[in-house]
Amino acid sequence: MASLQGSNIACETRPLVLIHQWSSSNLNFNDWLQARFRLLEPNHPAFPFLSKSCRALVCVGAAPLTSENLRQYPSLELVVGTSTGLDHIDIALCHRSGVKVTNVGNAFSEDVADYAVGLYMDVLRRISAADRFSRTGMWPVMGSYALGSKLGGKRVGIVGLGNIGLLIAKRLEACGCIIKYTSRKKKPDIPHLFYANVSDLAADSDALIVCCALTKETRHLINKDVMTSLGKNGVIINIGRGALINEKELVDFLVRGEIGGAGLDVYEDEPSVPEELFGSDNVVLSPHRAICTPESMAALQNVVIGNLEAFFANKPLLSEIKFE
Amino acid sequence: MASLQGSNIACETRPLVLIHQWSSSNLNFNDWLQARFRLLEPNHPAFPFLSKSCRALVCVGAAPLTSENLRQYPSLELVVGTSTGLDHIDIALCHRSGVKVTNVGNAFSEDVADYAVGLYMDVLRRISAADRFSRTGMWPVMGSYALGSKLGGKRVGIVGLGNIGLLIAKRLEACGCIIKYTSRKKKPDIPHLFYANVSDLAADSDALIVCCALTKETRHLINKDVMTSLGKNGVIINIGRGALINEKELVDFLVRGEIGGAGLDVYEDEPSVPEELFGSDNVVLSPHRAICTPESMAALQNVVIGNLEAFFANKPLLSEIKFE
Numbered sequence: 140m141a142s143l144q145g146s147n148i149a150c151e152t153r154p155l156v157l158i159h160q161w162s163s164s165n166l167n168f169n170d171w172l173q174a175r176f177r178l179l180e181p182n183h184p185a186f187p188f189l190s191k192s193c194r195a196l197v198c199v200g201a202a203p204l205t206s207e208n209l210r211q212y213p214s215l216e217l218v219v220g221t222s223t224g225l226d227h228i229d230i231a232l233c234h235r236s237g238v239k240v241t242n243v244g245n246a247f248s249e250d251v252a253d254y255a256v257g258l259y260m261d262v263l264r265r266i267s268a269a270d271r272f273s274r275t276g277m278w279p280v281m282g283s284y285a286l287g288s289k290l291g292g293k294r295v296g297i298v299g300l301g302n303i304g305l306l307i308a309k310r311l312e313a314c315g316c317i318i319k320y321t322s323r324k325k326k327p328d329i330p331h332l333f334y335a336n337v338s339d340l341a342a343d344s345d346a347l348i349v350c351c352a353l354t355k356e357t358r359h360l361i362n363k364d365v366m367t368s369l370g371k372n373g374v375i376i377n378i379g380r381g382a383l384i385n386e387k388e389l390v391d392f393l394v395r396g397e398i399g400g401a402g403l404d405v406y407e408d409e410p411s412v413p414e415e416l417f418g419s420d421n422v423v424l425s426p427h428r429a430i431c432t433p434e435s436m437a438a439l440q441n442v443v444i445g446n447l448e449a450f451f452a453n454k455p456l457l458s459e460i461k462f463e
Numbered sequence: 464m465a466s467l468q469g470s471n472i473a474c475e476t477r478p479l480v481l482i483h484q485w486s487s488s489n490l491n492f493n494d495w496l497q498a499r500f501r502l503l504e505p506n507h508p509a510f511p512f513l514s515k516s517c518r519a520l521v522c523v524g525a526a527p528l529t530s531e532n533l534r535q536y537p538s539l540e541l542v543v544g545t546s547t548g549l550d551h552i553d554i555a556l557c558h559r560s561g562v563k564v565t566n567v568g569n570a571f572s573e574d575v576a577d578y579a580v581g582l583y584m585d586v587l588r589r590i591s592a593a594d595r596f597s598r599t600g601m602w603p604v605m606g607s608y609a610l611g612s613k614l615g616g617k618r619v620g621i622v623g624l625g626n627i628g629l630l631i632a633k634r635l636e637a638c639g640c641i642i643k644y645t646s647r648k649k650k651p652d653i654p655h656l657f658y659a660n661v662s663d664l665a666a667d668s669d670a671l672i673v674c675c676a677l678t679k680e681t682r683h684l685i686n687k688d689v690m691t692s693l694g695k696n697g698v699i700i701n702i703g704r705g706a707l708i709n710e711k712e713l714v715d716f717l718v719r720g721e722i723g724g725a726g727l728d729v730y731e732d733e734p735s736v737p738e739e740l741f742g743s744d745n746v747v748l749s750p751h752r753a754i755c756t757p758e759s760m761a762a763l764q765n766v767v768i769g770n771l772e773a774f775f776a777n778k779p780l781l782s783e784i785k786f787e
Contacts, residue, residue: 253614253638257584264756266581266749267591273748274741278734284750289758290577313637314577410602417598424597425590426608432588434613 153177154451157190157212160199168199168221171440176447195219195450197443204228209236217450219443223247223303223430224380225460226353234462241446244458245302246438247430252306254429255348255378258402259295259311261423262374263288263346268420285420291315296344298337298360299351299379300326307348319344322351337361341368346376353380363388372399378429381407390415393422404429477501478775481514481536484523492523492545495764500771519543519774521767528552533560541774543767547571547627547754548704549784550677558786565770568782569626570762571754576630578753579672579702582726583619583635585747586698587612587670592744609744615639620668622661622684623675623703624650631672643668646675661685665692670700677704687712696723702753705731714739717746728753 156176158168169178179189195217198204204218206229218233220242233240261267264287272284293316297304300320308318308331318331321340325333334340337360341347347369351357361375361384369375375398377384386407392398393416400421406412409427416422430439445457480500482492493502503513519541522528528542530553542557544566557564585591588611596608617640621628624644632642632655642655645664649657658664661684665671671693675681685699685708693699699722701708710731716722717740724745730736733751740746754763769781 249615249639250613253584254588254590256638257581257588257590260577260581261585261590261594264578264581266578266585266747267594269749269752270585270591270747271595273736273750276736276738276741278736278750282734283755284752286755286757286760287752289574289756291573292758310634310637313634314580315573410606412597412600412602414600417600423590423594425593426597426602428593428608428611431607431610432613433610434616436610 151177155193157193157196159196160202201227206232219446224352240460241456241458242460243442246442247435248302248306250432250435251303251378251429255307255376256310258423259376262400262402263290267423293345296340296347298347298349303350338365338368341365346374349377349379349383351379353382358382359385366392366398371397374400376402378404381405475501479517481517481520483520484526525551530556543770548676564784565780565782566784567766570766571759572626572630574756574759575627575702575753579631579700580634582747583700586724586726591747617669620664620671622671622673627674662689662692665689670698673701673703673707677706682706683709690716690722693722695721698724700726702728705729
């Protein structure tokens with residue numbers, strides 16, 4: 140591994156950065172970080188003593204960073220997350236320990252918003268399903284494929300109106316959708332109708348787009364009661380985290396036709412996708428890739444390097460998250 | 464058939480309307496037209512003499528209405544088309560004969576614009592392809608699916624900036640795309656950059672979205688020269704008519720990787736879809752269904768009935784096309 144090359148890791152002048160990741164991760168962070176930083180991974184021979192003095196850590200992808208992990212690094216001052224949501228990091232402990240935490244800020248927001256809209260269009264207009272229909276040669280046989288449903292006029296309930304939610308709203312407004320939302324609190328200066336309760340939002344919406352952070356409070360926020368409120372023509376799009384939805388109940392509702400359809404980029408037990416849905420034409424099943432563009436990957440590099448460089452230069456961090 | 468029920472077709476007071484369609488059409492126009500009009504189809508026993516006095520004709524779907532057909536109806540004053548493009552109707556002869564022609568106006572425009580954007584998102588972000596990847600259980604095996612490409616910042620060349628083209632532009636601007644266009648002539652009061660030549664537009668674009676009318680002049684407008692100008696990362700979306708593109712050359716360019724991808728709703732020889740593309744992940748193959756929503760079907764009924772009622776009441780037609 141490039142980060143282990145040479146024996147002078149303790150002597151170099153580049154700042155030392157802990158890399159915390161699954162061994163199977165293929166995000167190749169080392170390739171672009173090592174030009175600027177000395178990288179210390181748990182399998183490095185010098186790890187046991189160098190890690191004690193490390194001030195900054197990069198948490199790659201969704202590798203869990205637990206209280207047990209954090210207690211191994213007594214000098215830690217900064218955790219650099221590489222995603223928008225940081226539910227895999229023990230943020231409460233970081234807060235109590237005075238460790239600052241950064242996420243990717245808005246680096247992924249546009250791509251995720253586009254993908255949410257793409258999934259919703261796909262479910263409503265049945266694009267993936269119609270593509271399957273064409274590829275299997277069914278058009279000349281069947282004559283036509285089932286109708287979809289028009290985007291314009293749909294009442295779309297956005298669950299979590301942060302930066303991504305606002306970008307989704309902007310896109311769907313251009314298509315004539317009516318935007319409503321729920322969030323921890325009503326946003327000032329936002330014209331869209333606010334609902335304090337997600338079930339009330341669902342009852343007044345044709346679709347829910349789930350893009351809030353996963354916390355103890357939002358885990359299984361979308362459950363059978365919310366889906367019952369949404370109703371049998373309702374569509375659910377999830378580009379947040381799998382556990383925001385009770386997946387077993389979602390699958391039951393889809394299989395029984397008790398909601399209209401779903402576009403899912405995230406799942407409770409990734410990379411497992413519920414096999415019960417593999418034959419369904421009213422779902423689009425995406426393998427957690429709403430951020431997967433070269434442009435987002437470049438933006439990720441910029442914000443991770445920017446946060447680390449700012450930290451070591453005692454400058455303001457680019458995307459520090461606020462503890463609440 | 465409901466329109467043939469009873470023997471009093473010549474005696475009723477409802478206005479008489481010729482129905483011109485393929486026998487295999489499943490658009491069920493009769494069901495909703497016969498409440499207001501007497502419908503006369505070619506297989507009706509009274510057709511030979513009643514057709515001579517018919518003043519209005521509904522041309523269902525893409526059934527060709529040729530000069531030979533038109534000459535059978537000497538009293539014809541109105542042809543009601545049921546699509547946006549009327550390339551299947553001999554409009555020049557209608558013009559010379561003083562027969563007015565209506566299309567569906569803007570009844571389908573929003574749905575077609577949404578579908579164009581949906582196809583473009585799908586090709587760029589590889590949504591259908593990633594859905595196939597998930598459904599075949601490849602995610603746990605392969606770890607991840609290939610990157611797509613970001614929508615924001617893409618230079619999108621719209622070929623034909625009519626009502627549909629403008630709605631596409633509005634949607635893609637909300638996603639951060641840069642809109643350019645070609646059209647018969649530069650549009651006043653349009654901020655987007657105009658190109659007189661489609662090859663020049665292609666050379667300055669990351670994607671072409673083809674949504675112009677099919678005429679003698681636009682047949683095979685998108686050919687190998689245009690595709691060469693567009694380049695190997697370029698994407699083509701076609702929601703206009705299949706023959707706007709030289710399909711054989713398009714397939715060659717896609718198979719050889721000389722353009723980046725395509726989202727096709729229309730084909731030169733429908734319902735045939737080029738089988739060479741069935742295995743390609745950089746294309747989305749849709750069976751001519753950009754208008755296929757219940758909302759568009761309802762809007763179609765309204766505009767067809769509205770045009771017929773206006774005609775028989777000597778009022779202005781809702782969506783008369785202008786001869787140029």
